[in-house]
Amino acid sequence: xxxxxxxxxxxxxxxxxxxxxxxxxxxxxxxxxxxxxxxxxxxxxxxxxxxxxxxxxxxxxxxxxxxxxxxxxxxxxxxxxxxxxxxxxxxxxxxxxxxxxxxxxxxxxxxxxxxxxxxxxxxxxxxxxxxxxxxxxxxxxxxxxxxxxxxxxxxxxxxxxxxxxxxxxxx
Numbered sequence: 001x002x003x004x005x006x007x008x009x010x011x012x013x014x015x016x017x018x019x020x021x022x023x024x025x026x027x028x029x030x031x032x033x034x035x036x037x038x039x040x041x042x043x044x045x046x047x048x049x050x051x052x053x054x055x056x057x058x059x060x061x062x063x064x065x066x067x068x069x070x071x072x073x074x075x076x077x078x079x080x081x082x083x084x085x086x087x088x089x090x091x092x093x094x095x096x097x098x099x100x101x102x103x104x105x106x107x108x109x110x111x112x113x114x115x116x117x118x119x120x121x122x123x124x125x126x127x128x129x130x131x132x133x134x135x136x137x138x139x140x141x142x143x144x145x146x147x148x149x150x151x152x153x154x155x156x157x158x159x160x161x162x163x164x165x166x167x168x169x170x171x
Contacts, residue, residue: 010079035067
């Protein structure tokens, strides 16, 4: 199988799906019978699911490697990340041009209270705990610690370190 064909397969798959589980079905149709057997594909899906990281990218590299070695894996990776990267770049360019528009700034100003209220609702749901309206003692400790960090404007790395240590101790 040629490198160009591998590239086209992964470009097509990543333009037609949102990656992840949706792309597995499309990749199955393209790979099984031409690049690998069904058993090999099932094993590749299982292996990519167990390894840390993106399942879709690992599966793409595995299939590309089976088809054309290390160059096939690299081309499959490029074909997998190119469509979303180009689409995101396009969105950024459009948003950058729209940023100067007055209606966009008014739209963002209108969203600010909604996002703040959404954060309050989520915080309240977390604070409530699993047993209705009575928060657990761990939730109270986390809430008080978060308020203290907010009041003293603690740096983010310190907050993350302390939160990790508290998580180890409490849970």
